[in-house]
Amino acid sequence: MHELSLCQALIATAERQLAARPEHAGRRLKALKVSVGALSGCEPDLLMHLFPHATPGTQAEGAELKVEFQPAQVACNACGERRDVSANQLACPACGGNNVSLVAGDGVFLTGLTLSDD
Amino acid sequence: MxxxxxxxxxxxxxxxxxxxxxxxxxxxxxxxxxxxESLFGANEAVAAQNRATFRTHGVLALNLMSSPGTGKTYLLETLIPLLARIPLRCAVVVGDLETDNDAQRIARTGAHAIQITTGQACHLDATMVADVLPQLDLAALDILFIENVGNLVCPASFDLGEARRIALLSVCEGDDKPAKYPTLFHKADLMLITKADLLPYLPQFEPARSEACLRALANHSPCLTISSMQPETLAPLVDWLVREHAALKQPAHAWKAV
Known part of the structure; x- marks a missing residue:
């Protein structure tokens, strides 16, 4: 999809989060953790590949990108089961019903920043 | 310590x-x-503004998404005169990489049509839509069709501020497209199987299979089989549009928040 622009959005988001935490001023951004959903339209491998090309001149330069894949997860409104499912089979694996709510796996989120003193 | x-x-x-x-x-x-924090946050913020603008003016905004060549523009050319009789006043924002051919075709129906030429960009985003809204007289509109760039991948990830998403699939394609492109189809509020007049020549396409793929995405939205060449097949679609537009006037209308 648009992994390079997502990398740029990721870095801008991280820089904004850091600016909002003056207690960490001067520390080095060592790693960024991202959650990529199965139904987000974002390809984790491409994100990893492009990230180093987006970081030069930013606070994320030299930082490591840690990508966590978030499978599609549904909560069944009929039987209450909550489970990971494949992206194109969203019906409830327990009861087979398709009255489910997608509770995870449809977004791309910055979830963590590792800051270091060195 | x-x-x-x-x-x-x-x-x-x-x-x-x-x-x-x-x-x-x-x-x-x-x-x-x-x-x-969502990495789509910047787009989502603009989409929320668009959604509020549409709501203020009582405009039903619809995001039409499909691969290239499903007949989105021809459908609008056929549909808009039918809606004018109700009467529902329509305008169209249409995205393409190049040319304003589609906008010219739609303008012949009398509807205001605005072409967004995206250059090499393969989808519309909320800012592109926001940028053209001042050109539209929203107070004089009932329905705004936003015809996205023909593409089943990228448009799925960009909320434009629409109230409803319509996914189109023509019978010239594989009937299992919803299973292959779940990101786009699982969020669709309506699926249209288009060019149904060609079904007698394409026995390998089974509309029931497309619908089964949509249901496997836990999507309960209506699925209509239509042909713009046979305007009578558009009646259920016109009914759906009338209902959705009427629902806008209800305070409890669940505006789509992506």
Whole structure:
């Protein structure tokens, strides 16, 4: 999809989060953790590949990108089961019903920043 | 003592120097800050503004998404005159990489049509739509069709501020497209199987299979089989549009928030 622009959005988001935490001023951004959903339209491998090309001149330069894949997860409104499912089979694996709510796996989120003193 | 990583050293530059002398014996002085912020946040913020603008004016905004060549433009050319009889006043924003051919075709129906030429961009985003809204007289509109760039991948990830998403699939394609492009189809509020007049020549396409793929995405939205060449097949679609437009006037209308 648009992994390079997502990398740029990721870095801008991280820089904004850091600016909002003056207690960490001067520390080095060592790693960024991202959650990529199965139904987000974002390809984790491409994100990893492009990230180093987006970081030069930013606070994320030299930082490591840690990508966590978030499978599609549904909560069944009929039987209450909550489970990971494949992206194109969203019906409830327990009861087979398709009255489910997608509770995870449809977004791309910055979830963590590792800051270091060195 | 350090409150952050539990390394037992005071949180001060001197201790960092001391730790550097014996790096193997002490853990690195690091902090993990937990955050949770969507990387689509910038687009979503503009989409929310668009949605509020549409709601203020009582305009039903519809995002039409499909691969190239499903007949989105021809459908609008046929549909808009049918809606004018109700009467529902329509305008169209249409995205393409190049040319304003589609806008010219739609303008012949009398509807206001605005072409967004995206250059090499393969989808519309909320800002592109926001940029053209001042050209539209929203107070004189009932329905705004936003014809996205023909593409089943990227448009799915960009909320435009629409109230409803319509996914189109023509019978010239594989009938299992919803299973292949779940990101786009699972969010569709209506699926249209188009060019149904060609079904007698394409026995390998089974509309029931497309619908089964849509249901496997836990999507309960209506699925209509239509042909713009046979305007009578558009009646259920016209009914759907009338209902959705009427629902806008209800205070309890669930505006789509993506």
């Amino acid at each position: 350090c409150n952050e990583c539990g390394c037992g050293m005071s949180y001060a530059p001197t201790s960092r120097t001391a730790r550097a002398a014996t790096p193997a014996a002490t853990p690195s002085h690091e902090t993990v800050v937990a955050v949770r």
